[in-house]
Amino acid sequence: MxxxxxxxxxxxxxxxxxxxxxxxxxxxxxxxxxxxxxGLGFEFEGAAELEQVDALIGRAHFGVGGDxxxxxxxxxxxxxxxxxxxxxxxxxxxxxxxxxxxxxxGLMRLSTFLAYIVLMVLLSSTLHAGYPQMQNLLVxxxxxxxxxxxxxxxxxxxxxxxxxAFGLVIFAGLRVVxxxxxxxxxxxxxxxxxxxxxxxxxxxxxxxxxxxxNALLESDNWAKRASLWTKIALWCSKRSEYLDRYATxxxxxxxxxxxxxxxxxxxxKIAIGAYVCFTIAVSLNAAPDGSLAVxxxxxxxxxxxxxxxxxxxxxxxxxxxxxxxxxxxxAKLVEDESAPTGNYFDDISDMxxxxxxxxxxxxxxxxxxxx
Numbered sequence: 458m459x460x461x462x463x464x465x466x467x468x469x470x471x472x473x474x475x476x477x478x479x480x481x482x483x484x485x486x487x488x489x490x491x492x493x494x495x496g497l498g499f500e501f502e503g504a505a506e507l508e509q510v511d512a513l514i515g516r517a518h519f520g521v522g523g524d525x526x527x528x529x530x531x532x533x534x535x536x537x538x539x540x541x542x543x544x545x546x547x548x549x550x551x552x553x554x555x556x557x558x559x560x561x562x563g564l565m566r567l568s569t570f571l572a573y574i575v576l577m578v579l580l581s582s583t584l585h586a587g588y589p590q591m592q593n594l595l596v597x598x599x600x601x602x603x604x605x606x607x608x609x610x611x612x613x614x615x616x617x618x619x620x621x622a623f624g625l626v627i628f629a630g631l632r633v634v635x636x637x638x639x640x641x642x643x644x645x646x647x648x649x650x651x652x653x654x655x656x657x658x659x660x661x662x663x664x665x666x667x668x669x670x671n672a673l674l675e676s677d678n679w680a681k682r683a684s685l686w687t688k689i690a691l692w693c694s695k696r697s698e699y700l701d702r703y704a705t706x707x708x709x710x711x712x713x714x715x716x717x718x719x720x721x722x723x724x725x726k727i728a729i730g731a732y733v734c735f736t737i738a739v740s741l742n743a744a745p746d747g748s749l750a751v752x753x754x755x756x757x758x759x760x761x762x763x764x765x766x767x768x769x770x771x772x773x774x775x776x777x778x779x780x781x782x783x784x785x786x787x788a789k790l791v792e793d794e795s796a797p798t799g800n801y802f803d804d805i806s807d808m809x810x811x812x813x814x815x816x817x818x819x820x821x822x823x824x825x826x827x828x
Contacts, residue, residue, distance in 0.1 A: 499678050503668070503689050509543050510692040516540065530710045537699050537706075544696060547657045548703055554650040555707040558643050559714045565639035566722045569632050573726055573772060576628040577733045580621050584737055584760070586610055587617030590752035593736035595729075618760055625764075629771035636776055654704050658697055665693035669808040673815075683812070690805055723773065730768045737761040 501507065516539070526532040538548050574595075582600040584591050587610060609616035672686035738761030740752040 497678075497681065497685075499681075501682070501685060502671075503685065506543075506689045506692065507685055510688050513540055513692065513695075528710075530706050530713075533706045534703060537703050541696055541699055544657065544700060544703075547653060547700065550653050551650060551703055551707045554646050555711050557646045558711050561639050561642050561646070562715050562718055565636060566718045568635050568639075569772075570722050570725065572628055572631055572635065574729070576624065577729055579624045579628070580764070581733055581736070583617050583621045583624065584757075587614035588740075588757060590740045590742065591736060591757065592740060592742070593733060595733060615756060618756070621760075625767060625771060629775060632772065633776045650704075654700065658700060661693050661697045661700070665690045665697070666804060668693065669804050672808055673811050687805070687808070690808070694805070726772060730765075730772075734761045734764045734768070737764055 526535060534548070534552075538545055578595045578597050578600065581591075581593050581595040582597045583604050585596045586601050586604040604610060604617070604620065607616070607620060610620075668686045668690035672683040672690070674682075676682060738753060738758045742750045742752060744750040
């Protein structure tokens, strides 16, 4: 049997490279540390927020605005929603609150306006029962017949003034009740919205405070981490600022809507009230010869003069409904519930001061140079 050359593997031997391959196959699997997929080379706890910050930076271009949308309040709200989608849940609550306020105020105005029309029909029909010459478009013949059967009307027509005054008092009280119910509903919406916005604002400010503290913590990759936490802190400050702007914008919209409802309804009431008061005092009827016959007396003139201030007071002054009740209620609740949390200008500048003190202490022995 021939001997094999030295260094040449025999039939049962294994080449060195084969031994390495076999060792690799039989070895226990090793866990390989994979680098984070965030491009930083290390894990960062605020990665989700940092993504929002970078997205905002990518969208923000000085002097470049979005598409024009009317009305302007809608364009502002859309821009803030696009810049801070992180808070769109609160934006949705704000929009629902403002819709509820506008619907509630509109229903209140419609209810009191219909009550006012019914009152004018009642006054016109009541006085027409005592003074047939007193005629206007709001006289309802069916109601006139019913009022004519009331005690005293047929024997003494001046009784109709007492019935008219009683009807005015009843409807003035009804107006107060209707407005009080809707006012409370609007206040409740303001309270709910104020609570939600205040809670989110507190969360944002708390998060910003935590970011500034995280930036000061010495750790691996401290410089980069401090930079990233500072970016998030600045983003939080912008969030709080634009949250306030969003609430202010919906407040503007509420005030404008309420003002328009008020102007339209008040103008219509003034026109109708002036018409009714004039017909109470004076009647202009066509005579057989085609001329106008004027019918009036001292009682009717006095009734018309009394009705004017009575209507103004009972329907325009009594239990006045302020047009900015929603915004005032919201602002007062937020102010009352706000704690002295400080301002983000101070928080971030304090963080920079801490950095400077840390660097100064390490380089100059606590801020004092060696002599």
